């Protein structure tokens with residue numbers, strides 16, 4: 001089978017297409033014939049060698065995909081893989097594959113794993129989001145942000161989002177966000193607070209904490225919570241901003257999810273897909289051989305949903 005292999009950590013050009021033997025499932029493992037691969041920011045940190053936990057070299061990147069079970073042909077999405085998802089076949093534990101409804105494309109299925117489980121955990125398992133609350137999704141145009149907007153709206157929250165391009169803003173608004181602001185505008189947080197009556201937000205899902213966390217603390221409603229989902233560096237903040245609202249900053253890292261957390265999140269995803277209020281958005285599909293280009297796109301271009309590789 002064809003697969004992307006990484007023999008040394010480094011820039012995107014270390015992602016090379018190679019021929020490998022098909023993996024063979026044993027015990028409760030399953031083999032998925034991959035039709036689409038979800039590209040996540042964490043794949044780029046691992047490839048660069050800057051992530052906390054690194055695989056042994058060489059390795060095949062990726063945890064997200066969608067395809068059909070080699071044995072039986074059922075449509076599935078993959079959330080975690082033993083062999084890596086940037087390949088024609090992915091070996092998975094049975095609990096890493098989940099039913100993909102017929103009305104979703106494989107590319108949409110590849111957009112589910114990391115983004116939708118992350119968004120669910122951030123909103124409900126960390127920040128205990130409640131109907132009637134206000135939420136700011138700070139970075140709403142990307143894979144996790146759009147998922148958070150969709151989950152929060154379905155749970156009865158009022159959602160304000162941010163994006164860094166006109167097309168991104170339109171996309172977030174089309175999901176049903178009450179307002180969308182441009183996070184390149186230094187006044188955007190003030191405007192976002194005004195949009196919810198100046199009270200601030202009960203909840204902020206923060207995708208770029210190293211830029212925004214200090215300011216987020218000034219945009220919280222009484223007993224507001226910021227969930228830090230993404231951060232690429234350090235940030236300065238004034239703890240008094242947190243004290244003044246009895247606010248809280250909560251961390252969230254997907255690998256910390258328990259088996260039960262994951263099961264609950266995937267059940268919620270199944271319900272949302274079945275009932276149509278979860279609709280993964282695919283920005284672009286590139287051939288598997290162009291994995292290096294995909295990694296560059298992901299880090300350099302404005303987000304418009306999910307970038308997918310097609311084997």
Ligand code: NAP
Pocket residue numbers: 040041042114115118138139140141142143144145162163164165168183184207208211212228229230231232252253254255298301302303304305306
């Ligand atoms: P993505 O699809 O590339 O989206 C990135 C988002 O960040 C886009 O909406 C982008 O908006 C936005 N953004 C850029 N600059 C911003 C700023 N100054 N303020 C607010 N938002 C800004 O990536 P993703 O898959 O959604 O992941 C987002 C982040 O979460 C990444 O850092 C990723 O590593 C992290 N993450 C963490 C976990 C975890 O377990 N904690 C799990 C998944 C992802 P524009 O492009 O429109 O400017």
